[in-house]
Amino acid sequence: MVNGSEVITIERFIMEQERLYPEATGELSNLLYDLCLAAKIISRHVRRAGLSDILGAAGAVNVSGDLQQKLDLFANETVRNSVQHTGRVCVTASEEDPEPVPVPPGKAAGKYVVLYDPLDGSMNIDVNVSIGTIFSIHKRVTKKNGTAGLADCLQVGKKQIAAGYILYGSSTMLVYTTGQGVHGFTLDPTIGEFLLSHPDIRTPPVGRYYSVNESNWNRWTPPVQRVVAAFKNGEGTVQPKNARYIGSLVADFHRNLISGGIFLYPAATNYPQGKLRLLYEAAPLAFVVAQAGGRATDGCRPILDIVPASLHQKTPLVIGSKDDVAFAARILSTEAVVGAK
Numbered sequence: 001m002v003n004g005s006e007v008i009t010i011e012r013f014i015m016e017q018e019r020l021y022p023e024a025t026g027e028l029s030n031l032l033y034d035l036c037l038a039a040k041i042i043s044r045h046v047r048r049a050g051l052s053d054i055l056g057a058a059g060a061v062n063v064s065g066d067l068q069q070k071l072d073l074f075a076n077e078t079v080r081n082s083v084q085h086t087g088r089v090c091v092t093a094s095e096e097d098p099e100p101v102p103v104p105p106g107k108a109a110g111k112y113v114v115l116y117d118p119l120d121g122s123m124n125i126d127v128n129v130s131i132g133t134i135f136s137i138h139k140r141v142t143k144k145n146g147t148a149g150l151a152d153c154l155q156v157g158k159k160q161i162a163a164g165y166i167l168y169g170s171s172t173m174l175v176y177t178t179g180q181g182v183h184g185f186t187l188d189p190t191i192g193e194f195l196l197s198h199p200d201i202r203t204p205p206v207g208r209y210y211s212v213n214e215s216n217w218n219r220w221t222p223p224v225q226r227v228v229a230a231f232k233n234g235e236g237t238v239q240p241k242n243a244r245y246i247g248s249l250v251a252d253f254h255r256n257l258i259s260g261g262i263f264l265y266p267a268a269t270n271y272p273q274g275k276l277r278l279l280y281e282a283a284p285l286a287f288v289v290a291q292a293g294g295r296a297t298d299g300c301r302p303i304l305d306i307v308p309a310s311l312h313q314k315t316p317l318v319i320g321s322k323d324d325v326a327f328a329a330r331i332l333s334t335e336a337v338v339g340a341k
C-alpha cells in the first residue's frame, strides 16, 4: 500500500504519466507494459531456478566472453519475444547477441529500439544472489521503409527515451524513468502486479557506501587508487564510507540509489576499457541516476555524452551520489591530464 490508503499499479501510473503528454500515442506506455510482462516471466523462473533444470551454464560464451547461463538465454529470449511482435519496436540488441536483431520479416517495425542486458550478474544465479535485467529505449533514427539495425542502436545516452532495470532481489522491483523522475514498483506475486512502492526516487548527494572490487587494486592507476582510498579512509571533506560490493551491478546500483553511494568499475590492466558495457548497462543506469539527482561518468566524461562506436563497447563506470562522483572526476580528470603530459 502506498501512503497506507491506495494501491497504484504500474499500469495506472504509466497511464497517468502518459496523460501529461497530449501528443502521446500510447506506444511507449504499451512498450513499458511489454517489459513488465517480460519481468514477471523472468522473475517466476529466477524464483524457481533452484527447482527446475534452468540453473547452470549453457555451455557457450557471449560476444564479450562471458559464460552464458541457461537463465541468461531464457531471459534474452523472453525480453525479445515480449517486444518484437507488437509493432512498437524495430530492432533489439542484447548483451547475449553478437548483432542487433531486427523484428522478423512480415512483422510491423515500430519506432522504438530496445537495448538490454537480459540478466546481469548471472554468475550469481547458482548461489542465490540478487541479479537484474537492464533496459534502454531509443527512438528509431533510420528511415521507416528501410531495415532497422546498428545505426539505430549506436545512439548517445542522452537521447534515451526511457531506461530502467528489474531487480530480482528479496522482492522483484522494476525501476524506470522516462525523463520525469525515477519511480520504483514492487511485484506483488499474489496478484501478479507491480505496485508503486518508491515514487520519485531521489539519491542523496553524498553516499554512505562505496562499491568496488578492491582485488583489482594493483591493476589500477595511482589516481584510481587515490579515489578508492579516499572513499575508504576519508580525504579532505570526503568522509570514510562503508564498503558494500555484491558483484551484481543492478543490486549494487539499486542499494546505492536508495541509500546513497558510489559504484566504481574503473579501467584496469585486465580491463583496459573497463568491464561494463556502455549501451545496455552504463547508459541506462546513467539516465536513471541522473533523473534521481545523481551522476555517472567514465571517471572523467559524463556517460550520457559518450557516443558509442560499437554495440558491445565497454566503458569504465563511476556512478551514484553526485558529490562523490564529482570528487572522483576532479582527481581522475586532473591526474589523467598530468599523466598524459
Ligand code: P6P
Binding pocket: 120, 121, 122, 123, 213, 247, 248, 249, 250, 252, 275
Ligand atoms: P567483478 C557481473 O558479471 C558484472 O557484469 C556486473 O553485474 C558486476 O558489477 C561486475 O560484473 C562484477 O565484476 O570483476 O567484480 O566480478
